Amino acid sequence: MLDIQKIRADFPILSEKVNGKPLVYFDNGATSQKPQIVIDAIATYYQEINANIHRGVHTLSQLATDAYEISRVKIQHHINAKFSHEVLFTSGTTFGINLVTNGFASILKPGDEVVVSSLEHHSNIVPWQMLCEKTGATLKVIPMNEEGELIMEAFDALLSEKTKVVTVNHISNALGIINPIKYIIEKAHAVGAAVLIDGAQAVPHLKPDVQDLDCDFYAFSGHKMCGPTGTGILYGKEEWLNKLPPYQGGGEMIKEVTFEKTTYADLPHKFEAGTPNIAGGIVLGTAVDYLNNIGFDNIQKQEEALLAHATKRLLEIEGLRIYGTGKNKASVVSFNIDGIHPYDIGSIIDKLGIAVRTGHHCAQPIMNFFCIPGTIRASFSFYNTIEEIDAMVEAVKKAKTMLS
Ligand code: C6P
Numbered sequence: 001m002l003d004i005q006k007i008r009a010d011f012p013i014l015s016e017k018v019n020g021k022p023l024v025y026f027d028n029g030a031t032s033q034k035p036q037i038v039i040d041a042i043a044t045y046y047q048e049i050n051a052n053i054h055r056g057v058h059t060l061s062q063l064a065t066d067a068y069e070i071s072r073v074k075i076q077h078h079i080n081a082k083f084s085h086e087v088l089f090t091s092g093t094t095f096g097i098n099l100v101t102n103g104f105a106s107i108l109k110p111g112d113e114v115v116v117s118s119l120e121h122h123s124n125i126v127p128w129q130m131l132c133e134k135t136g137a138t139l140k141v142i143p144m145n146e147e148g149e150l151i152m153e154a155f156d157a158l159l160s161e162k163t164k165v166v167t168v169n170h171i172s173n174a175l176g177i178i179n180p181i182k183y184i185i186e187k188a189h190a191v192g193a194a195v196l197i198d199g200a201q202a203v204p205h206l207k208p209d210v211q212d213l214d215c216d217f218y219a220f221s222g223h224k225m226c227g228p229t230g231t232g233i234l235y236g237k238e239e240w241l242n243k244l245p246p247y248q249g250g251g252e253m254i255k256e257v258t259f260e261k262t263t264y265a266d267l268p269h270k271f272e273a274g275t276p277n278i279a280g281g282i283v284l285g286t287a288v289d290y291l292n293n294i295g296f297d298n299i300q301k302q303e304e305a306l307l308a309h310a311t312k313r314l315l316e317i318e319g320l321r322i323y324g325t326g327k328n329k330a331s332v333v334s335f336n337i338d339g340i341h342p343y344d345i346g347s348i349i350d351k352l353g354i355a356v357r358t359g360h361h362c363a364q365p366i367m368n369f370f371c372i373p374g375t376i377r378a379s380f381s382f383y384n385t386i387e388e389i390d391a392m393v394e395a396v397k398k399a400k401t402m403l404s
Contacts, residue, residue, distance in 0.1 A: 010035040021353025029379030041286040045279040071285030080209040085267035088234040093200040096219030096234030101127040103244030110136030113162040117142040119172040148175040148324035163193040170202035174363040175324025176332025227287035231280035248273040299382040303331035306380040313393040331380040348399035
């Protein structure tokens with residue numbers, strides 16, 4: 001088992017007080033906290049090797065370039081991509097998805113179909129809707145059941161030779177449900193569709209193996225996995241990245257520019273126009289090392305224990321309903337109490353030092369399905385404790401008494 005107290009000491013913010021109470025941070029689905037090693041690595045970059053990359057012959061520029069490219073290779077190995085040029089640095093999941101939808105604008109035709117799921121974050125709905133509007137393609141939606149699971153028979157029935165893209169999240173941010181993405185990818189490929197997986201909520205909990213999954217694209221954010229904000233990765237299979245046009249034009253993504261014609265750089269630079277978030281990209285590698293040193297098996301064991309305890313304790317509260325009761329779940333509990341608005345519970349427990357997210361979690365179709373305005377979402381990380389969950393349960397009980 002992990003020595004949680006030792007791990008907690010790596011995260012300076014976890015010993016802060018909020019509203020005069022010890023911070024209980026259960027908003028990890030929105031963004032994770034950062035260990036000291038990640039915070040220090042940002043300062044070290046600026047203190048020791050700050051320079052623009054891929055441009056200068058001078059030593060600092062080469063040191064920064066090397067560190068950036070070493071981080072790319074580290075992430076390549078982390079997700080088991082075949083080539084490092086299949087790993088694109090982005091500013092986050094949203095950017096990665098938009099890069100792909102922009103590329104498909106020149107591929108899709110009227111009558112083509114794009115399949116998304118009813119469990120998606122707005123980031124993986126709206127860009128596809130915009131793409132469909134632009135191209136005349138049609139958006140189809142995989143329905144879900146009362147447990148918050150996607151209905152695979154309905155998915156099978158949606159697929160046809162018209163299906164050009166299928167996209168789902170690996171783990172739902174609003175409910176924590178883990179989707180059967182291997183099955184989805186296999187079935188989508190059988191009709192010739194490309195598959196994008198939104199891995200934003202998966203990468204803090206597990207190590208995706210993109211070759212084993214055989215997905216065509218896998219997008220995620222660095223800030224949810226102990227890395228800096230404004231960082232992310234889009235993995236794309238080489239053949240797809242070669243097929244898609246560049247997303248943004250500018251410096252670094254070109255081979256040759258004349259006023260008559262521009263030719264584009266090879267992968268990955270074709271998709272990395274302009275000066276990137278150099279410090280962020282390098283330090284994302286530090287975060288990946290940190291998580292791997294803890295070990296994803298250990299992370300999962302701790303998070304499973306937290307999920308089981310939270311589920312059991314919360315269900316002791318009369319009138320409390322958990323949304324997302326399917327079998328395969330990450331450490332997220334989304335709930336409401338009869339007759340009480342989630343915002344009111346969230347505001348009261350915040351005064352007691354407990355940070356949860358309330359609202360629709362950028363997943364309004366899920367809230368519409370359950371006919372609710374939103375939920376209270378507690379999302380746990382490996383650095384959270386059973387005692388913190390007990391503190392949240394007591395706080396929720398207190399809030400309920402005050403509001404009833
Ligand atoms: N979800 C949450 O509290 P960005 O903002 O680009 O880093 O990630 C967008 C995104 C995409 N897909 C999923 C499944 C997500 O959960 C998120 C971000 C946060 O649930 C902030 S809205």
